Amino acid sequence: MYQFFVEPNQINTDTKTVCITGNDVNHIKNVLRMKIGEQLAVSNGTDGKEYHCSISTMDESSVVLELFEVVEDGAELPSQVVLFQGLPKGDKMELIIQKNVELGVHSIIPVAAKRCVVKLDDKKAGSKIGRWQGIAEAAAKQSKRGIIPQIGKVMTFKQALSHVQDFDVKLIPYEHAEDIGKTKAILENVKPGQRIAIFIGPEGGFDESEIELALAADVTPVTLGKRILRTETAGFTIMSWLMYLLEM
16 A cells, blocks of 8 residues: 655544645656555654545545545554764765664654764755655655654754753663673663664764763663674664564
């Protein structure tokens, strides 16, 4: 079943109708060549619900759907996982966003850590975030997410630590952390409904001073195994573990 995102006000649960407008109209009519009566799903990008519909009418500017089922739990993880990603070089951030959205991340915040090679001024950051948000939306559609994960503004490491003061679980994969059994125990104790912060360093990892700041902010170092992982691989790894444990 194809899935599309609409604004909340385009879904009318009283009349059991949904009105799709904009570029998706052309995609439904001329690319997918869907017909009256065919079924598709829509989400409003915020509540995690999936609305199952059938096509009622179509014209040049809109596709009107008949709503026949609301799936409450949808495809979202039962906990909110926020990824704080050290800015990587090149176009790695695009891959990081795409795959972590597929794995269920709730939002991603770029972090300007000490060892980041990439430096973004406000103008460049705004342009990049706009592109990254588009990648997040495309990945959310592809993986049938109920929300569109938001890409936040670039933060310093200190700002990121301040941002997660009231999070339930705060983890930082660190190459000098030991005892994967401890990591396993921490992840297995994550509960539905908790907010989880994951800090991933850039190429070269976090500076020792940043690890000290993280420890002072009650962020727990964890190990992801005996091998040194690339910055793009580390996030995938811990998100995969969390997805598995939370959906069991």
